[in-house]
Amino acid sequence: MPTTIIEKIWQQHEIADLGDGTSLIYIDRIFLHERTGSVALKGLEAMGRKVRNPEQVFCTMDHIVDTFPNRSDVTTMPGGTAFIQTTREAAHAAGITVFDLGDRRQGIVHVVSPEQGIALPGVTLVCPDSHTGTLGGLGALAWGIGSTEAEHALATKTLVVRKPKTMRVTFNGTLPQGLTAKDMILRLISEYGASGGIGYAIEFSGTAVEALPVEARLTLCNMTVEFGAWSGLVAPDAATIEYVKGRPYAPRGKEWEQAVTYWQTLKTDPGATFDRDITLECDDIIPQVTWGTSPMHATGIDGRVPDPADEPDPARRAAMERALEYMALEPNRPLAGIPIDAAFIGSCTNSRLSDLRAAADILRGRTVKAGVKAICVPGSGLVKAAAEAEGIDQVFKEAGFEWRESGCSMCFYAGGESFGLEERVISSTNRNFENRQGPRTRTHLASPATVAASAVAGCLTDVRHLD
Amino acid sequence: MEKFTSLTAIAAPLLRMNIDTDVIIPSREMKRVSKEGLSEGMFANWRYTEPGGRIENPDFVLNQEPYRRAQILLSGDNFGCGSSREHAVWALAEWGIRAIITPGFGNIFYSNCVRNGILPVRLPEATVQELADQVTTDPEQHRVTVDLTDCAVTGPDGRRYPFEIAPADREMLLEGLDAIAVTQRRDADILDFQRRDRSIRPWIYLQKTS
Numbered sequence: 001m002p003t004t005i006i007e008k009i010w011q012q013h014e015i016a017d018l019g020d021g022t023s024l025i026y027i028d029r030i031f032l033h034e035r036t037g038s039v040a041l042k043g044l045e046a047m048g049r050k051v052r053n054p055e056q057v058f059c060t061m062d063h064i065v066d067t068f069p070n071r072s073d074v075t076t077m078p079g080g081t082a083f084i085q086t087t088r089e090a091a092h093a094a095g096i097t098v099f100d101l102g103d104r105r106q107g108i109v110h111v112v113s114p115e116q117g118i119a120l121p122g123v124t125l126v127c128p129d130s131h132t133g134t135l136g137g138l139g140a141l142a143w144g145i146g147s148t149e150a151e152h153a154l155a156t157k158t159l160v161v162r163k164p165k166t167m168r169v170t171f172n173g174t175l176p177q178g179l180t181a182k183d184m185i186l187r188l189i190s191e192y193g194a195s196g197g198i199g200y201a202i203e204f205s206g207t208a209v210e211a212l213p214v215e216a217r218l219t220l221c222n223m224t225v226e227f228g229a230w231s232g233l234v235a236p237d238a239a240t241i242e243y244v245k246g247r248p249y250a251p252r253g254k255e256w257e258q259a260v261t262y263w264q265t266l267k268t269d270p271g272a273t274f275d276r277d278i279t280l281e282c283d284d285i286i287p288q289v290t291w292g293t294s295p296m297h298a299t300g301i302d303g304r305v306p307d308p309a310d311e312p313d314p315a316r317r318a319a320m321e322r323a324l325e326y327m328a329l330e331p332n333r334p335l336a337g338i339p340i341d342a343a344f345i346g347s348c349t350n351s352r353l354s355d356l357r358a359a360a361d362i363l364r365g366r367t368v369k370a371g372v373k374a375i376c377v378p379g380s381g382l383v384k385a386a387a388e389a390e391g392i393d394q395v396f397k398e399a400g401f402e403w404r405e406s407g408c409s410m411c412f413y414a415g416g417e418s419f420g421l422e423e424r425v426i427s428s429t430n431r432n433f434e435n436r437q438g439p440r441t442r443t444h445l446a447s448p449a450t451v452a453a454s455a456v457a458g459c460l461t462d463v464r465h466l467d
Numbered sequence: 468m469e470k471f472t473s474l475t476a477i478a479a480p481l482l483r484m485n486i487d488t489d490v491i492i493p494s495r496e497m498k499r500v501s502k503e504g505l506s507e508g509m510f511a512n513w514r515y516t517e518p519g520g521r522i523e524n525p526d527f528v529l530n531q532e533p534y535r536r537a538q539i540l541l542s543g544d545n546f547g548c549g550s551s552r553e554h555a556v557w558a559l560a561e562w563g564i565r566a567i568i569t570p571g572f573g574n575i576f577y578s579n580c581v582r583n584g585i586l587p588v589r590l591p592e593a594t595v596q597e598l599a600d601q602v603t604t605d606p607e608q609h610r611v612t613v614d615l616t617d618c619a620v621t622g623p624d625g626r627r628y629p630f631e632i633a634p635a636d637r638e639m640l641l642e643g644l645d646a647i648a649v650t651q652r653r654d655a656d657i658l659d660f661q662r663r664d665r666s667i668r669p670w671i672y673l674q675k676t677s
Contacts, residue, residue, distance in 0.1 A: 012668075015653070015656050015657060015660045016653065016656055018635065020633060020634040020635050021633060021634075022633065022635050024650065024653060024656070024657075026657070026660055026661075026664065028671050035497075035552075036551065036552060036553070038500045039500055039501070039502060039553075042500060043502070047647075049647065054675075055673050055674060055675040056671075056672075056673055077495075078498070079498045079499060082499065082500055083500055086500045095675070120670075123671065128551055128553075129551055130549060130550050130551040130575055143574075144551040144575050145551060145575060145578070146551055146552075146553035146556070146575055146578060146579035146582065147502075147553040148553060148579065148582040148583070148646075149578060149579075149582065151647060152646055152647050152650065155647050155651070156647060156650045156651060156657065157657060157661075158650060158653075158657060160635065160646065160650065162633060194485050194545055194548060195485070195544055195545035195548070195571050198545070198571055198572075198573075198574065199574070225548075225549075228545060228548060228573065228574070229574075230574045249673065250670075251669075251670030255669050255670040256670075258668075258669065258670065259668075259670045262667075262668065294485045296485075315482075315484045315543055315544065315592065316484070318483070318484075319483065319484050319485065319543075322483070412489070412494050412550075413493075413494060413495060414494040414495055414497070415494070415495030415498070415519075421518075431487075431489070431549060431550075433487050433489045433490065433549060434489075434490060434512060435489065435490075435493060435512045435518070436489050439512075439518030439519070440518065
């Protein structure tokens with residue numbers, strides 16, 4: 001029977017069908033970070049339980065660590081030191097590999113994981129972090145879990161998982177020049193809603209997806225959680241295999257050959273059916289920017305702030321009204337030209353080398369508008385080093401951007417650094433929730449190119465028409 | 468884990484869609500490496516007048532009598548979307564919430580509820596609205612019953628609304644099971660799987676390097 005790639009990976013990892021729609025699924029890789037990993041490791045310890053296969057478990061410091069130069073365990077966030085040190089001690093005691101402060105490999109968990117070859121095509125990978133679906137960009141079946149489930153995975157190397165429904169999202173056509181995976185995923189979420197993917201595992205396919213470089217596929221899959229989906233992936237192809245080859249934890253020698261042969265089987269068979277099929281056309285997609293407080297509140301930069309009066313659904317209308325009040329925006333105002341106070345490039349969504357290159361291409365020979373606070377936080381120490389080797393750090397700095405150490409940084413506010421009260425930020429991150437980036441901070445999500453162009457113009461700007 | 472069988476309680480309406488876990492517990496309120504002491508920070512940005520402050524906002528429903536004693540939350544679609552932070556569930560549980568009724572939940576939040584003795588109930592939007600309308604006329608008297616033994620919600624007017632929950636999730640809540648202990652009984656199956664799998668996918672089985 002023709003099967004989907006999702007079913008193939010599922011079957012490969014199914015230890016037992018538990019008979020009620022759930023299965024005991026083998027987990028190949030577990031990643032932890034100091035925010036939620038700490039409490040999971042402590043919980044395990046409190047119950048006297050051990051990490052079952054610590055050689056397949058990894059940990060990084062990203063959520064709470066500062067991103068200022070010469071940082072240490074001391075954090076701007078009050079109490080952050082305890083999270084870092086508790087995680088470090090518990091991870092060392094358990095025999096888990098830690099990408100710690102001072103290690104060039106340290107960085108945002110979902111940047112480090114593919115960079116090190118820990119995430120691979122066809123693996124199951126979990127992390128107590130909602131953006132774990134990012135690794136679907138390599139063809140991994142990866143999903144975010146809570147801390148209690150992380151304890152379960154650590155102790156047993158398995159999880160009890162409800163078999164997801166399957167969805168195929170086909171992006172047809174060719175993405176126009178200057179448009180990105182970020183624009184594609186925001187377009188999808190705005191069209192089908194922030195709960196459109198609940199209960200589904202998604203395969204992203206179509207010519208526009210096949211044409212995406214691997215790093216862009218990671219961006220695409222990163223925001224499947226903002227679509228409500230359980231997980232999302234792109235089938236591995238020659239580009240994926242090329243990307244994985246030679247990475248520190250990737251297979252070598254005879255095992256490499258075996259792995260490649262196996263990965264080549266990881267595709268949806270012709271004639272296999274999905275529970276749901278969605279198709280989007282990419283030929284005429286416009287750079288996306290959000291205007292509200294949910295990732296579904298996105299539209300083309302050439303558009304206007306929508307009018308809640310035009311929304312027939314009362315719940316959606318109420319959410320829109322509340323969002324516009326929070327964002328201090330009037331209906332029908334053109335989006336382009338809304339003045340900004342700050343610009344942020346970073347996060348597990350858009351902080352890889354290709355993202356920094358795209359932003360640098362905009363910034364080269366230009367400067368950030370006076371009064372706009374602009375920050376770039378590379379996704380890992382290795383991304384930062386690679387960017388510096390190309391002189392990208394100089395481009396950012398000469399344009400007026402701060403150039404930071406790697407971490408999650410101001411993607412969210414943890415009590416330390418923030419953009420400030422009612423400041424308006426254009427951000428390459430994934431969540432524009434109320435208060436996410438700081439108390440009453442107003443977030444507009446967009447691609448790194450759109451963020452860079454807006455930083456230069458001092459307002460939300462169409463990157464295609466920058467002077 | 469605290470068991471859940473049946474509960475008749477005050478229900479508080481918070482009918483907004485897409486209430487995310489950043490709203491339920493802001494990151495800055497997760498101050499210690501602990502599952503405890505989180506209820507004070509629950510809904511902090513809505514519950515208090517100033518960011519980081521502790522002066523109650525009288526307009527927020529859970530600051531009002533008798534909703535301060537609510538054990539059931541009625542809410543909009545996609546409740547608990549966003550960050551995986553289990554702290555959201557720990558905060559709600561510590562505050563006193565035992566059941567949440569909405570048209571839909573964020574996936575991770577739903578799993579976290581089941582593992583912490585909170586019953587997540589999915590009912591259609593119109594039903595949640597109807598329950599909210601009835602409750603608000605006299606929240607003290609118009610209580611809502613959530614019964615996991617027969618999988619039904621009963622409204623203040625006596626109308627019964629059956630709901631669906633996966634058998635494994637239902638059992639975990641009814642029995643207050645420790646999921647890890649249950650899985651550990653299958654240790655032989657896991658070892659057997661690893662033996663077979665290692666011959667098919669040897670590259671998965673990394674060796675300790677340091």
